[in-house]
Amino acid sequence: MSIDKDKIIHTSKLARISLEEKKVDSLSKDLSNIFNFIEKLNKIKTDDVKPLTSILDHSLRARDDQVTDGSIREKVLGNAPNKNEEFFIVPKVIE
Template sequence: MSINLKTIKHISKLSRISVDEKKAEKLAGDLNSIFEFIEKLNELKTENIEPLTSVAETTLKLRSDEVKSKNLREQIIKNSPQENEDYFVVPKVIE
């Protein structure tokens, strides 16, 4: 299997990471060597094996739906790169 530049561009779009030509070529090289290494798993037959999704064999506990933290709005908004009073600000999305 080989990951070409077109695939890299596709993954970068899905990942929301912009990639120029030079970076895409480097990534294609790296990912191909990593996937070559990963392909080793194909040696194993796994049709009848249950996938392991979590090693923690617990059932999720229920709790009452209560607000426990104090009002942190101001502090939380402060961490935002751009703010306007009570709102997070992003580039305009509606024309």
């Protein structure tokens, strides 16, 4: 299948990645090749196969609903690109 430029632009919007015009062309070519390769899977019939969602024998554990840490605001904010004492700062959202 060909992944045309419109599809690349739409997908990059979904992925929140801005793309330069010249990158759109090369990505369209790369992804088209990759999807041609991926579509080999259509050769196999899988109507009766159950999808594999986990390779583990056990189901995921639920933990007890207990507080195990907390009071680490400084640590949580420690790597923020922009913050004040209590909050992450982002560009203005509401005018």
